[in-house]
Amino acid sequence: xxxxxxxxxxxxxxxxxxxxxxxxxxxxxxxxxxxxxxxxxxxxxxxxxxxxxxxxxxxxxxxxxxxxxxxxxxxxxxxxxxxxxxxxxxxxxxxxxxxxxxxxxxxxxxxxxxxxxxxxxxxxxxxxxxxxx
Numbered sequence: 001x002x003x004x005x006x007x008x009x010x011x012x013x014x015x016x017x018x019x020x021x022x023x024x025x026x027x028x029x030x031x032x033x034x035x036x037x038x039x040x041x042x043x044x045x046x047x048x049x050x051x052x053x054x055x056x057x058x059x060x061x062x063x064x065x066x067x068x069x070x071x072x073x074x075x076x077x078x079x080x081x082x083x084x085x086x087x088x089x090x091x092x093x094x095x096x097x098x099x100x101x102x103x104x105x106x107x108x109x110x111x112x113x114x115x116x117x118x119x120x121x122x123x124x125x126x127x128x129x130x131x132x133x
Contacts, residue, residue, distance in 0.1 A: 012036070040075065040084060048073040050113040051089055058100075058107035065094040087117070 003017045005024075011032045012025040024042060026032025037045065052071040059066050070092040078085025093104055108114070 040077075043084065044073040044075055044087075047087060047089065047111070047113045047117070050111040051091060051108045054107045054111045055091055055093065055104050058104050059093075062100065062103075064096060064100060067094050069093060089114075 001017075003015050005013050005015045008014055008023070011030070012023060012035060015022050015024060022042075023036035024039060025034060025036040026038055027034050030038075048071045051073075052069065055069060055071070056066060058064075059069070072090045072092070074088045074090075075084045076086045077083070089108070091104065091108055093101065096104070
């Protein structure tokens with residue numbers, strides 16, 4: 001997996017992966033132009049779409065209805081260091097038998113992003129600096 005992020009000016013950025021592009025920006029109250037979601041909103045979007053994918057796969061493989069499937073993700077910030085401290089994922093599903101409600105919940109808990117957040121990955125940061133003349 002690879003994403004390339006380019007600066008668009010001010011505090012706006014364009015992320016590109018496999019030919020797909022999205023804009024990330026800040027609200028005007030934070031020196032942005034409000035032309036895209038903020039990084040934390042993108043993170044919530046990633047968690048929510050991953051959860052939705054796993055729910056759909058569970059329902060689809062069992063020929064269960066998908067009507068009304070919706071995922072809401074909310075988060076609260078924490079400090080020292082600044083981070084997202086709490087996520088809340090609410091999966092709205094059609095009326096299902098109890099065993100399928102439990103199955104959807106198990107499936108959503110298998111989400112790659114959910115598991116990544118539960119088991120913090122190693123993150124390496126390096127600078128790419130042009131060679132000196």
